[in-house]
Each structure stands twice: as C-alpha cells, then as structure tokens.
Amino acid sequence: MQTAFPRSTYRRRVEAVLARMEEAGLDVLVTTAPDNVNYLCGYDAIGYLWYQGLILSPRLPEPVFVIRHIEESAVEELSAVARARYYDIAREAPTAAVADVLQGAGLSGARIGIEMQSTWISPAQYLALREALPQGRFIDATTLVAEIRLIKTPEEVDCQRKAAQMADRAMQAALEALRPGLTETELTGLVQLELGRMGSEYPAIPPLVVFGRRTSMVHAMANRVPLAQGDLVMIEVAGCYHRYHAVTMRTAVLGEPPPRVHAAAEALSEAFAAAIGAVQPGRPVGAPDVACDAVLVRHDLARRRAHRIGYSLGLAYPPTWLEAMILDGGDPHRFAPNMSFTMEPNLAFGDEGWGLKLGDTILCTESGAERLSTRPTGLTVVA
Structure with missing residues (x-):
C-alpha cells in the first residue's frame, strides 16, 4: 500500500467523520472532493477527473469507493480502501453505481450527506442521484469533513x-x-x-x-x-x-x-x-x-x-x-x-x-x- 500514512491513520479519520455524521443526523456521507477522499483513504491519482465518491455510513462495515473500473489497480496500490464499486463509464452512470451501493445496504431512504458546494459533483449528477434515490433525503454536507481537517x-x-x-x-x-x-x-x-x-x-x-x-x-x-x-x-x-x-x-x-x-x-x-x-x-x-x-x-x-x-x-x-x-x-x-x-x-x-x-x-x-x-x-x- 503506497499511502502517505499507515492504514490506522485513515481508520481514525473515518471514525472521526462517522462521529460527526451522527452529530449531524446523517445516515450516509458521499464525499466526492479529491482532497477529502485522500484524507480518508490516501487515494492519490487523477481519477477525480471523472466521478468518484467515497461512501461512509455506520451501516457499512467499511467505506465503499465508487470509481471508474480503469482505476482499479491504482485503488489497490494507492489507497487504504477495502471495498470498491467499479463502474464502466461507457455502460453505467456513476450515480447509478452509488445508488446501487446504497440500495444494497438498505439505505435508499436514508439521510444522505452530499457536498453540494463541491466542484466535483455536477448539477446533472446531483439530479440523477436524486432521481435514482427518490426516497432519500439529501442534505448539504460540504463542510463536514473539511471542518475536521x-x-x-x-x-x-x-x-x-x-x-x-x-x-x-x-x-x-x-x-x-x-x-x-x-x-x-x-x-x-x-x-x-x-x-x-x-x-x-x-x-x-x-x-x-x-x-x-x-x-x-x-x-x-x-x-x-x-x-x-x-x-x-x-x-x-x-x-x-x-x-x-x-x-x-x-x-x-x-x-x-x-x-x-x-x-x-x-x-x-x-x-x-x-x-x-x-x-x-x-x-x-x-x-x-x-x-x-x-x-x-x-x-x-x-x-x-x-x-x-x-x-x-x-x-x-x-x-x-x-x-x-x-x-x-x-x-x-x-x-x-x-x-x-x-x-x-x-x-x-x-x-x-x-x-x-x-x-x-x-x-x-x-x-x-x-x-x-x-x-x-x-x-x-x-x-
């Protein structure tokens, strides 16, 4: 694993975010900002030029990284990620992959934190996510990880x-x-x-x-x-x-x-x-x-x-x-x-x-x- 810090550091950071999510009343956080993703799992590559989202929830045993399939080898070598959901950009919308993870975990109707002021989620992607998860309640969590940092x-x-x-x-x-x-x-x-x-x-x-x-x-x-x-x-x-x-x-x-x-x-x-x-x-x-x-x-x-x-x-x-x-x-x-x-x-x-x-x-x-x-x-x- 080629990361700046040991796996234990990223685990502590994830735990701090989960605690802050509980305080904010969030069931799920989907962070798309590459600096927040790096902070939480060490991933350092330009895969962020396309949609990537790290999903955190107390209902998930580990954070799940949603990212293009072409980045698989980089994720394995350059991050502390234990679970990933890869999508083929030619065949599947990335927001469909996010929805698939949440639906599979019984979180389709959850309170979902999204970094709405982030450069890294477009209005079209946000609307597509809402459409894919009509039962979900979407909350602006732009500063949740940033405050910890x-x-x-x-x-x-x-x-x-x-x-x-x-x-x-x-x-x-x-x-x-x-x-x-x-x-x-x-x-x-x-x-x-x-x-x-x-x-x-x-x-x-x-x-x-x-x-x-x-x-x-x-x-x-x-x-x-x-x-x-x-x-x-x-x-x-x-x-x-x-x-x-x-x-x-x-x-x-x-x-x-x-x-x-x-x-x-x-x-x-x-x-x-x-x-x-x-x-x-x-x-x-x-x-x-x-x-x-x-x-x-x-x-x-x-x-x-x-x-x-x-x-x-x-x-x-x-x-x-x-x-x-x-x-x-x-x-x-x-x-x-x-x-x-x-x-x-x-x-x-x-x-x-x-x-x-x-x-x-x-x-x-x-x-x-x-x-x-x-x-x-x-x-x-x-x-």
Missing part, C-alpha cells in the same frame, strides 16, 4: 514544513534568476524545475509570476512578457508534500524602487507582522485582518488591499488549496493550535499599474503564530 496532526504539520522548505528554495531560485529579458513563462519554468528537484508534487495552483504593470493583477497567469529594468516582479509559489501545501509570496524589483513603492513595501511588511502577531489560540480568526488594517490605515493603504487576508490550507488538489476557514470578520472560527493558514495582505495599485505581494503559511501554536517560511519579508531589490 482544519486542525492538523503533528504528522500533517511535518508535511507542511517540508512543503514550506520546498517553496522557500523555489523562491530563492526565482530571485537568483532575475535579469532583463527573462520572461514570465521562463521564470515560472525555473520555479517548477526547482520544486521538482526538491521533491515537490504538482501544487493545486501553479506558480503565479508577473512583471511590471501586470503586478497589479493579483491572479494573473504567467505569459511571454520580458522583464525590463525597473520592473516589479511578483511571485507566488507553493511546495507540495503528500498533497499538503505551504505557500509563500514575495515581490522583487529589478533596480532601485521608486520612493512610493519602497514606502508601501515597508508598510506592507509592518502590517504583515501585525497580522501575524494577532494570532492567538481562542481569538476570532478575523483578528489579523483588523490588526493589518490598523497599520495600513495609518499609511493610507487600507483601500489598496487586494482581498481577504488569508484562509486555511493543507491537503489539496487543483483547482484550489483553500480549506473551510476564511480569516475575516464574517467567519465564526477561532484560532486553535495546529491550524495552518495563509497570511497575505497583498496590495493592488491598478490605477498606477503596480502591486505588491507578501504572504506565507502560518501555523497557530500554543503561544501564538509560527511562520513556516524562513525568507525575509521585505521587498527584494535586484541590482
């Missing part, structure tokens, strides 16, 4: 520490490579090469690299844009170890930055430190956002904030590494030890044609916060 075990934290080391090394390689004429796509390739050299798996979001005016576009993808003297360079990169992610974000400039850019970068570093300092067990997760803005308001930069200050992250597959907790005032969570999340008070000056990124993966500890990256947080000036 918010607090990492020491083993999971170790994976994220390794991922952070990979991200740091890739960032260093990127900064060392900066020179006039280098294109965004070339630099992205260098980042990916260094990640591979460090042993990183492919991350859920590719490296984001932009130059010059494009640094005002927080989520722009790399293109064939050459670097010129005086350009800002914005880099976001994540390492990935056993699918656990750690992200780091930095801004560099080729040549001496203008005074306004220099001042904004210093203010951003100050706000970043204040946000991290606001992390304490028991505090609302919106506290860093308030602390960050308190600094940026003094510098008339709060209105330049690009987005929310952060979110929980860990185990992930494309297209995102966001987990269920968002660090803003509208989120009811409170910090607890071994929660991991990003801190990224990025600034965008769209009207001026530039922006600044600064972010890291943060771990909440018993005494506060720990930044998993070891890189300095200021603007990198490349002579």
